[in-house]
Amino acid sequence: MKKQLDEIHLSYFKLQRPKENRGNILVFFLIFLDLLGLLPLVSVPFSYPFFLAAIIPAVILHLWAIIYIIAPYRFEHSYYLFFGVYGIVNTYVFFLTTQKLLYANIRVEGSMSFIIGFLIFVGLIITMNIINVKALHSGTYAALQKKGNTMNISKAMSAAGIGYVLSQIILTFVFSEELKILIFTCLLAIISILTAYFSIFIHRYFYMNKHKDKLKQVYPEFGLPKKSRRMSA
Template sequence: MGKSNAQAGIDKITLSYLNLQTPKENRRNVITFVLLFLDFFGIFPLLAEPFSFEFLLAAVIPTALLHIWAIIYIVDPYRFELSYYLFFGIYGIVNTYVLFLVIQKFLYYHLRVSSKFPFIFGIVLFLGLLLFMNGVNYKALHSGTYYKLQNKKAGNTTWIVTASGIGYVVAQMIITFIFSESIKMIIILFLYSLLTVLTAYFSTSIHRYIFLRKNRAALKKVYPHFGLPKNQRNLRVKKRKK
């Protein structure tokens, strides 16, 4: 397929990273992921019994700041279209961190683990997962994998997240098996480990934000209305029709 006029002169690597969502989709993502993934799966378990003030305190400050920041993307996702990608990447880190705390709470307050090893090992896994996901994202971009996926020359993007997170999930399960014989708890921690892999992948949005800032010319060429308030976009559309 030939390139459109807007895409002419833009290399395929850049184009693959300019496959962006609409501001309405950005707003929906903020509401869905913050309320469901962060609040429901993250904060609520930290509030539940057995209650731990220490774990809640460790989560509440970054979570509260993220909620305040999220307001601008709900109120005006058009004007703040670029910074949304920075927000979503930071959200990914915060959500992964909060889920890490939930897993630790399950280990120490539900399974009554007394050793410091799961906590230290959990921190290593948490940081390693974030670094690995961002490394996979960088390689997928510059190797042309994203371009091939978008043009249906490769498999589904799900394999990237799945393959990258296998090591994390397996390691988390080993820790669980060592300290628990409860099938219910093993299943819960397995599901939380999978969820953590997904939120860690969201952190790669920070790289997309940096990339978009460095490639503003290409960005504006493909999306002329990018970052403009909604009323200005509508005005430009009306002028074009005239």
């Protein structure tokens, strides 16, 4: 039982290096939050209520991100809380972008679309976190890592972002405006699954905080400034 418990801890302590955390911020913010989320909100026709609802948490998140760009080693632990919050905010911005396209571009009327969309957004976040906790304690993560089923999320997201840009260029020349909006909305829905998944980092943050002793056994220099570490992480 102790061995199984240790494997569960280790499966959750597969952490990226601080400089990779900094790279995540640059990739995810520029491509997913700013390009895919905020940019469509400032496009014509402009909707001030949707823009205001998105820009406030987005600005706060951008300001919060500065410390992880400047000092990713010193703030290595709180990065996981930050990245989990980012996942929620980015998914929320995608929800607002989708609603803006429906109401301002396609001219959907009534509040039903907004209510259903919001419930789906909340349900998606909750579902991802329930699945995460079950996968952790059932040993699913440990089993997958034993089989070598790991994925570099940063590279996958970068590829997805590049694919989006290329597809948008093609769509501009091929399809009508309404069809492009429909396809873009579907794309946001798919990517929202990924950004909602990032919300599980909040649970990981508190899990690491609760099991600091075991975390330090795996990463003795975790959370230390770069100059205090024996070698570059």
